[in-house]
Amino acid sequence: MKILGEIYAKFTDFLDAKKKIVIPVLYLVLILVPFLFKSQYFLRVLCLIGIYAILTMSLNLIAGYMGQTSMGHAALYCLGGYFSGLLGSKLGWPFWITLIFGIIGGAIGGLVLGIATMRLSGSYLAVITLAFGEVVEMIILNFNSVTNGPLGVRNIPRPSLFGWEFTTSNGGFYWLMLVLVTIAVLVSLAVLKSKFGRAVIAIKEDELAAKLMGVNTAKYRVQTIILSGAMAGMAGAFYASMNRYIDANSFNFDISMTILCIVIFGGLGSIPGMIVGSILLISFPEVLRALADYRFVVYGLLLILMMRFRPQGLMGGLSKKPYKLPRGVTLPKALQARKEGSKGKQVG
């Protein structure tokens, strides 16, 4: 195990050092995928992985950074899907506009949830998120005149650009997914490395201490959930358009649980963890289709074993690397000497 850890550390060090080469190469490979694998099923699974990567990064804002458990995250995903899907299906608006409304829909859901949970934390907050999820489902099932109730929304338009329609088999959705996942990663990173991220993490660590350092904890809590809702809404809009059909069941409690499990499995607070977790846990039931009924048993076992032997998740835990300071900052003297020393060694 220890050797594996060291190899992994060396590997990530290497990736970090060669970032300028690794990332473009990675993207090039990713962009080429639809040309190499023409299977519609395969591309669809990749798109689903992308959707879950966005959803888990969205929940990661609440669970990983702010330290609160949400058991109704699918509700925000659902709002994005319905806002976007309905505008597209009923009013015929193009996808690019409905995507924005999907994001807004998720954000509005986040605002409501954020205000409702402002005074809560821990188990009670988790329960409110669960209740929120069920209430959203109830509204969708009963607000027939707008949402079609249990019949769901059909014929949601696909995106098109310069007359080229995106489909799953022509790779359009796959490429769009890559763009959206990239946006989610960039937003997560931007938030993390700022006063916003520090304030939110401080709330997780010790809310009262954060408050007494002048952090407007209520504001940051609501804003985090709004941002999380916007990201989930984006995923919802994408799913609605890709699947062309949504109903309340597309966003049920099981989806919420799956999102939560991937976040914990991948490692709370870790952005790569969300992506790797989504790849593994979403492809897993597909790969294990042969096991048929047993695959969810295996899924359950996997979660239990993970919690037992690596509770911080696949890629979670505290980083051992030095803190990344903004460029141009003068280091403390003690560290300057050390850094120059290590540089000297590398050269020698």
Added chain:
Amino acid sequence: MALLKVNEITKVFGGLIAVEDVSFEVNQGEIVSIIGPNGAGKTTIFNMLTGVYKVNKGTVEFEGKEIQNKAPREIVKAGMARTFQNIRLFPTMRVIENVLVGDHINIQYNFLDLLFRTKKFRKAEKEAAQKAIDLLESLELGDQINNYAKNLPYGMQRKLEIARAIATNAKLIILDEPAAGMNPQESEELMKFILKLRQNGHTILLIEHDMSVVMNISDRIYVIDHGRKIAEGLPAEIARDAQVIRAYLGSGGVEKDAEQDA
């Protein structure tokens, strides 16, 4: 004009009077200590000053403005920041991040700035990081910036908590029993550290129940017992005060805990 002027503040929990009509002042550049036996109501006073508890009666003036019963955030912005008796750092954040959270209210940029990494954002972040490093270096924590707060030894955690309070640009630093849990040698070192803070221009209000700790560094001392102020004056006067001696040794040796100091 006093920097901080507290007029007859009172706090009642249920029917229990925890603090009654306590008044005191802190002037610019002073080290003032509030001492008293365990359970005398010292921490309750601090909690009222910093907005954790509401004041039932009385006023708190900071630089001439009334700040009692304001949100903690407003009080920090006005220029008062505190530490905690049982250290409350952000344990799995880095040392430098802890200080940056302290600097939070002074970092000015909005959400769009951070999303698009604007020039304003980069400048503000760079300045904040530099300020944090300089501050930590001046407090001899410069080599620890990458460490996680929970991994620091106890004495350094205390210092880091003080650094975090200083980072708010507070004009008055309030220290809640900073020597709690320290051996005599450690607490002596800490007192030297506090003297150094004063030399750097900070004004300090200190709570302590062990009076020997603060005798040598305080400009003035207030003594609280059973929620009331029983004496005030120079350290030498306090040491001779009959009432203070009685409060500490107890009349008949029984010490009543009027309120649990958390």
Added chain:
Amino acid sequence: MLLEQILNGVMLGMVYALIAVGYSLVFGILRLLNMAHGSIFAFGAHMALFAVAMQWGMPAAFVFSILMTGLLGMAMDRVILAPLRAKNAPNITCLISVIGVSYIIQNMLMICFDSTKKTFPKLFDFGNVEIFGVTLTSAQIMMFLIALVFLVILTIIVNKTKIGLAMRASRENSKAANLMGIDVKKVVTFTFFLSGMCAAVAGVLVSGYYQMVYCTMGTDAGLKGFSAAVLGGIGVLYGSVVGGIVVGVAEALAVAFLGGSFRSAIAYVVLFLVLLIRPSGLFGKDNIDKV
């Protein structure tokens, strides 16, 4: 009409109360939301179904189900949660583990009993009873009474017995209880047995009431019992009972006056509103953050 619906709600609410108490018992001691409770409830129903299919008769089925389900709860604690507690794992770790257990139980049920809806015999049928001019079926009344009996038994166990005293002590402060010579491990295991028992009884009653058993029956009932527990202030037993009845009544009224499609979500609407006003539930203790 109104009274009839309220009484209907109270009858069913008693069963929700039983499920809610199962959550509260565990939460009280471990501060853990036992998300597997719904699956354990379904397991209880299936055990009874198995016993009935074996022609052991209803009373034996009841006992068999209680024992098996209680053992399942204990096993879950011993095998999965105890090692995590020994490592002082954070709460979320335990939460995810029980979600894992939930997946396993539910899917094992599907494998062993297949995923169709199966009929379950009516528990009692000796005509209808009229109370306050409202007609109630004997099945409803017996469901109410049996749930009530078990709640009373549970209250006696918690409040009057030695193990109950140990449970209450562990709930207040498990470290201190341990130092006082209470075997907290044993207490926790016993708590899981009781919690499993509640789930089994509720499972059999609900199956008898709807005359139906299916593998995913635990999801809905579990969530409802859960919201009942939180509504009353999770960890507080009488709170769970009140919460269960409130949920039952709200549900009956919603079905009568708003329509069947509101049935499943009305509990959450009530919960949402209650927690907005009282963040720790109706009878929950406020957590005061000390400085």
